[in-house]
Amino acid sequence: MSLPVFIDSALSAAPPVGTTLELRGQEATHAGTVMRLGQGDQLRLSNGRGLVLRCTIAAPPTKQRVQLSVSEVEETTTAQPRVSIVQALPKSERAELAVDLATQGGVDSIIPWQASRCIAKWPEHKRAKLHEKWVTAAIAAAKQSRRAFVPEVEQLHQTADIVQRVRAVIAAGGRAYVLHEDARTSLATAEVDVNELVLIIGPEGGISDHECAEFHAAGAESVLLGPEVLRTASAGLVALAAIGSRTSRWHVR
Structure with a gap:
């Protein structure tokens, strides 16, 4: 099964592999509370503009914060036409x-x-x-x-x-x-x-x-x-x- 996708529109540039990021607000609640993802689980974080990061949850999630470690960076282009x-x-x-x-x-x-x-x-x-x-x-x-x-x-x-x-x-x-x-x-x-x-x-x-x-x-x-x-x-x-x-x-x- 493919990994769940979360959106962070503020993500502008591709960070280096190993960078630590945080998922906050409603997306963090959805990851930790609704989907019940935990430490060690993987997800994809996108800015909605073609940048997608494969991440691992680096610490036990809270309702408003999920700590992520970037393991892979993918940048895609829009389909044509x-x-x-x-x-x-x-x-x-x-x-x-x-x-x-x-x-x-x-x-x-x-x-x-x-x-x-x-x-x-x-x-x-x-x-x-x-x-x-x-x-x-x-x-x-x-x-x-x-x-x-x-x-x-x-x-x-x-x-x-x-x-x-x-x-x-x-x-x-x-x-x-x-x-x-x-x-x-x-x-x-x-x-x-x-x-x-x-x-x-x-x-x-x-x-x-x-x-x-x-x-x-x-x-x-x-x-x-x-x-x-x-x-x-x-x-x-x-x-x-x-x-x-x-x-x-x-x-x-």
Whole structure:
């Protein structure tokens, strides 16, 4: 079984083997109290940006502090192509599921989108709290799936913001795809050998004709995932799997 992963975002540079570090706060509580790890047990400590340390617990853990000894240093690079998912806001009970599944699938960036047909809304006074829930879900899923990178969760975007992003990505040599049930082209045959991909996922009520027209005018293409209509929360994972099977993203590194 692979070693559990813990996150310390303050970890910036790779320390020499033999260095003593401390895991503190909630991560220490999770290691010592929840997982019941003890002296001599091993774990992986990541900064969520590609640096991963294999560590041994050097002393009996406490609730707020776990002393670690670094035994191995691993620095990984992001998979290619870089993939961002524009995720229309799902209903509250499915929002964190959408983030969780996309993170497990290896997404690099998640962009919350207030689509016109979204039932869910992010009002100004709740926006920071709702955004933090998505960030927390991404961190938890990255740890569970043993990822070296925690995907970035961007701030809430409106349709005009997504249009600008699409134009910028295409101008830089990337591709943008709108996942749409009426598309004629399959994602399985779409061009993915580029530096960056943007996948636009609509709400349960679908992407409006006006939004589709704006995305197409910016250079995005509509693609089909398969014969079934997927829920917005699971579409991202299925799309990432389709891309991963045709690129190096899911190859063992």
